[in-house]
Amino acid sequence: MLLLVAGCTSVHEGSEAQPPPQEWSLTNNAAQPAPPKKHPAAPPAVKIIPVPAGHAGPPPQNKIPPAPLLTWTSLDRWAKENKLAAPQKIPNSPVASYAVSSPRGKMILEIGSREAAWNGIEINLGFAPEIIDDQVFVYGLDLQKNLEPLLLGEPLVFGTNRVIVIDPGHGGANVGTHSVLDGRLEKEFTLDWARRLKPLLETNGWKVFLTRTGDAYVTNSGRVVFAEAHQADVFISLHFNSAAPDQTAAGLETYCFTATGMPSTVTRGYADPWPEKLSSNDFDAQNLRLAVKLQGALVRATGLDDRGVRHVRYIEVLRGQKRPAVLIEGGYLSNPKEAGKIESAEFREKLAEAVANALK
Numbered sequence: 001m002l003l004l005v006a007g008c009t010s011v012h013e014g015s016e017a018q019p020p021p022q023e024w025s026l027t028n029n030a031a032q033p034a035p036p037k038k039h040p041a042a043p044p045a046v047k048i049i050p051v052p053a054g055h056a057g058p059p060p061q062n063k064i065p066p067a068p069l070l071t072w073t074s075l076d077r078w079a080k081e082n083k084l085a086a087p088q089k090i091p092n093s094p095v096a097s098y099a100v101s102s103p104r105g106k107m108i109l110e111i112g113s114r115e116a117a118w119n120g121i122e123i124n125l126g127f128a129p130e131i132i133d134d135q136v137f138v139y140g141l142d143l144q145k146n147l148e149p150l151l152l153g154e155p156l157v158f159g160t161n162r163v164i165v166i167d168p169g170h171g172g173a174n175v176g177t178h179s180v181l182d183g184r185l186e187k188e189f190t191l192d193w194a195r196r197l198k199p200l201l202e203t204n205g206w207k208v209f210l211t212r213t214g215d216a217y218v219t220n221s222g223r224v225v226f227a228e229a230h231q232a233d234v235f236i237s238l239h240f241n242s243a244a245p246d247q248t249a250a251g252l253e254t255y256c257f258t259a260t261g262m263p264s265t266v267t268r269g270y271a272d273p274w275p276e277k278l279s280s281n282d283f284d285a286q287n288l289r290l291a292v293k294l295q296g297a298l299v300r301a302t303g304l305d306d307r308g309v310r311h312v313r314y315i316e317v318l319r320g321q322k323r324p325a326v327l328i329e330g331g332y333l334s335n336p337k338e339a340g341k342i343e344s345a346e347f348r349e350k351l352a353e354a355v356a357n358a359l360k
C-alpha cells in the first residue's frame, strides 16, 4: 500500500496543486474528531459506543484517527429495518467476514478492515466494522454513504442532456508519468484513450467534450471550469499510474470525492478535512455508484488487478464538481508488463470500450 505514495495522482497532479489554504489545516487536526453529525437516515435505536484510541486502528499508509464518538449501528438491525435478509457470516474466511445482500448485489464486510467488496469489486469504508457483543457494528456514515447507495440506491441516472466531459490527464508541459519501457509519456496515452472513447460514447447518445484535444496544458481547476461551462452531466478523468522505481505495483483504481465527515482512503500528505462540504458532496451516492460501475467494467474488460474504489479530497479535478465525477488510473506505466499493455492500441481500445459500456 505504501507504493501508492508514488502514484501518478501524487507526483503529477500534486506538482500542480496549490498548498491548501490555512483554514483547511485548522480544520484538519488529526486528533480532532469529526463533528457530531446526526443524519436523518439514522435508525431510531442505535448504540453509542466510545471507541478506544487505536481500536479502529489506522491502516499503515494513512494516519486515520480513531473513529469519533458517534453512532455505530448493528448491521443486523440495519438490514432488518431495510427489509434485507440477516447478514451471513462467511464460513472459513481468514478474517471474520459478513455478507449482506439486496436485489442489487452483495456487500462483504471484513471485521477490522476498511476494505469491503461490492459484487466482487473492492470499495473502501471510512471505518472498519467492529464486533461488539457478538454483533457486527458499522459506522453510521458508512451505512449512509457506502452501504445504502449500493445495496438500496436507485440505479445511476444521468441528466437528460447526456453531456459528458472526458478529461485526458496532463498535457503540454505537464507530462504526467512515463513508461518504464521506453519513456513514452502518460499525457500521450490518456489523450489516445479519450479520443477512442469519444466516438463510442457518441454512438450511445452522449454529447462528448474533451478538456483537451491535443497536447495542450490545461490547469486542473480549468478542467472543472470546463465541465461547468459545458453543463456536463458526468465528468471522467483518465490517467495512468506510477509507483516508480517499484516495478511490481499493478492494477486499476477509480477515485471519487470523500463524503463529508469521513476520512479519505488516500491523502498523500495533503490535508483531509473531514467536515469539508463541497458541491462535489451533493453527488456522494452517484459518485460511488459511477465509480464502482466503471471499476467493475474496467477490471472485467482488461483482467488487470482490482485496486478498488477509493475516496480522496486532494485530487483537484474532483473538487467543486457539480456533477458525478471520478478519476480512473488505468494501470501502471511503472510496471513493465502493464506498460507493455498500455502502449498497445488494442489495450487502450479495451479501456475505452469498458468505460463506454459502463455508461450505456
Ligand SMILES: [Zn+2]
Pocket: 008, 009, 012, 013, 169, 170, 176, 177, 186, 238, 239, 240
Ligand atoms: Zn496522471
